[in-house]
Amino acid sequence: MKLRIDKAKCVGNARCAAVSEELFPLDEDGYIAVEQIDVPAGKEGLARRGARACPERIIIIEDEGQ
Amino acid sequence: MTGAATLSPAVPKPAHVPDAAVYDFDMFADPAYVADPHKRVMDLVQNAPRVFWTPRNGGHWMLMSHAAIFNAARDIEAFSSEIVPQSQIKAMVARLPPGTPHIPQPLPINIDPPDHTKYRAPLNRVFSPKAINALKNDIRALANQLLDRVADKGRCEFMTEVAEPLPVQVFLKMLGLPLERQEEYRAIVKDHLSDPDPDPKNVMKKLLHITAIMRDTMLERRENPRDDIISLLWKTEIDGKPTTMDDMENYGVVLFIAGLDTVMNGIGHGVRHLAMDLPLQDQLRQNPQLVAEATEEILRRYTFTVPPRVVGKDMEFEGLQMKKGERAMLFLPAADLDPKEYANSESVDLKRENKVHIAFNAGPHRCLGSHLARVELQIVYEQVLARLPQFRLDPEHPPTFHCGHIIGVDSLHLTWNS
Ligand code: HEM
Ligand code: SF4
Numbered sequence: 160m161k162l163r164i165d166k167a168k169c170v171g172n173a174r175c176a177a178v179s180e181e182l183f184p185l186d187e188d189g190y191i192a193v194e195q196i197d198v199p200a201g202k203e204g205l206a207r208r209g210a211r212a213c214p215e216r217i218i219i220i221e222d223e224g225q
Numbered sequence: 226m227t228g229a230a231t232l233s234p235a236v237p238k239p240a241h242v243p244d245a246a247v248y249d250f251d252m253f254a255d256p257a258y259v260a261d262p263h264k265r266v267m268d269l270v271q272n273a274p275r276v277f278w279t280p281r282n283g284g285h286w287m288l289m290s291h292a293a294i295f296n297a298a299r300d301i302e303a304f305s306s307e308i309v310p311q312s313q314i315k316a317m318v319a320r321l322p323p324g325t326p327h328i329p330q331p332l333p334i335n336i337d338p339p340d341h342t343k344y345r346a347p348l349n350r351v352f353s354p355k356a357i358n359a360l361k362n363d364i365r366a367l368a369n370q371l372l373d374r375v376a377d378k379g380r381c382e383f384m385t386e387v388a389e390p391l392p393v394q395v396f397l398k399m400l401g402l403p404l405e406r407q408e409e410y411r412a413i414v415k416d417h418l419s420d421p422d423p424d425p426k427n428v429m430k431k432l433l434h435i436t437a438i439m440r441d442t443m444l445e446r447r448e449n450p451r452d453d454i455i456s457l458l459w460k461t462e463i464d465g466k467p468t469t470m471d472d473m474e475n476y477g478v479v480l481f482i483a484g485l486d487t488v489m490n491g492i493g494h495g496v497r498h499l500a501m502d503l504p505l506q507d508q509l510r511q512n513p514q515l516v517a518e519a520t521e522e523i524l525r526r527y528t529f530t531v532p533p534r535v536v537g538k539d540m541e542f543e544g545l546q547m548k549k550g551e552r553a554m555l556f557l558p559a560a561d562l563d564p565k566e567y568a569n570s571e572s573v574d575l576k577r578e579n580k581v582h583i584a585f586n587a588g589p590h591r592c593l594g595s596h597l598a599r600v601e602l603q604i605v606y607e608q609v610l611a612r613l614p615q616f617r618l619d620p621e622h623p624p625t626f627h628c629g630h631i632i633g634v635d636s637l638h639l640t641w642n643s
Binding site for chain 1: 299346349350352353354355579581582583585587588589591592595596
């Protein structure tokens with residue numbers, strides 16, 4: 160599973176990181192640190208919840224994987 | 226301060242506003258709104274147009290639907306936050322006689338990108354989740370102190386005893402301001418902030434009053450930095466330039482305006498809900514780990530701020546003609562009760578699939594203090610539930626409210642068996 164993040168639109172409210180700090184790393188200012196996430200096997204549910212939690216709707220499920 | 230009795234006069238409708246888009250609602254004084262705000266919000270959600278123009282308070286647009294607000298909040302050309310344009314502020318300041326004190330401005334709340342970003346960036350660092358999590362123990366200790374004072378009494382007016390002093394104390398601690406001057410700050414919060422008086426002279430006086438009581442500490446921290454926000458802000462740069470005293474005053478004002486009245490009323494709405502929803506109290510007492518989710522759902526159900534915007538250009542929005550310079554309110558309380566976005570939007574449902582609300586708005590101005598706000602709200606709910614037995618509204622003193630850019634709780638009398 161792959162996530163794409165429209166990083167420029169992140170406003171840094173860390174709702175994604177509140178779901179999982181490991182999957183959704185933040186930079187020092189509290190903005191999302193990455194533009195793409197390769198979700199490790201078994202973490203798909205967490206990834207989906209993190210994507211849904213983003214109030215800006217900028218975490219997009221690119222590839223559902225298995 | 227219940228100005229509910231008098232509606233502002235209705236002004237004539239401009240020609241480009243169709244009759245179907247007019248709905249008469251006074252966001253400061255509508256009697257049903259002031260009596261029980263979110264009940265009236267629900268009524269508006271069901272019966273008012275999704276975007277309407279009201280003739281009250283000089284005439285302005287009201288954006289109600291989740292979709293309209295979500296789009297408007299991120300289209301800064303269409304909906305500007307510069308209620309008074311920065312160019313006009315600069316011209317005004319240039320005309321002041323030399324020696325006039327710096328007039329503080331609540332940056333970045335009232336300025337559009339790209340300049341907005343310059344002023345927001347240093348605050349972002351200071352209010353990162355990491356920085357806020359470090360405050361949790363202090364906040365919990367403060368909450369316990371306030372609650373222990375009332376626990377034996379069996380009743381209290383919760384706003385004065387807990388909801389209002391807590392955020393003020395957290396604010397002072399975080400910024401590094403002397404706790405001894407608490408009463409002064411509380412007096413400003415109480416008397417001035419919820420005052421709807423829009424007279425710019427009075428607004429200016431309030432802002433100057435806020436900076437005046439912070440000035441000594443700010444100057445002192447420049448020389449002797451400590452582990453607090455004022456010291457941190459001195460060390461940051463704004464757009465590559467070192468922070469000046471004027472910048473510090475601007476930050477002091479924006480944090481004061483944005484961080485006190487808001488948290489206090491958020492606590493008020495949440496604790497009122499808990500007092501009316503005894504099964505939820507029981508559920509949370511048994512499962513304190515659900516408090517975080519409950520905090521989100523309560524924020525959604527009782528969204529209480531109404532950020533103002535100015536239409537930035539002549540345009541069509543949601544099928545309506547809007548003209549540059551007209552005012553528009555992002556009526557967030559309605560967006561978060563929009564049934565198109567949330568099924569059974571009126572019920573507080575911890576199992577709700579979609580709890581992603583816009584109580585903190587969306588887009589570039591999205592609340593910068595939301596981590597802190599969430600931590601304060603969660604801790605208050607946790608400690609209220611831990612320190613007080615089942616509590617209810619006092620039937621003899623029902624809660625009272627005031628309305629405007631913030632839906633505020635004036636009084637919240639609770640009772641319990643002590
Ligand atoms: C439950 C409590 C709170 C609520 C509901 C809330 C709500 C909001 C909303 C709706 C906005 C957007 C305003 C706009 O779009 O014009 C905002 C902005 C802001 N808030 Fe909060 N707020 C809360 C607590 C706090 C706290 C505790 C702080 C900091 C100490 C804070 C600092 C700010 C700042 C600095 C801005 C301006 C951000 C910008 O313009 O970029 N807020 N808040
Ligand atoms: S939830 Fe969305 S906006 Fe917030 S930090 Fe994560 S990516 Fe950014």
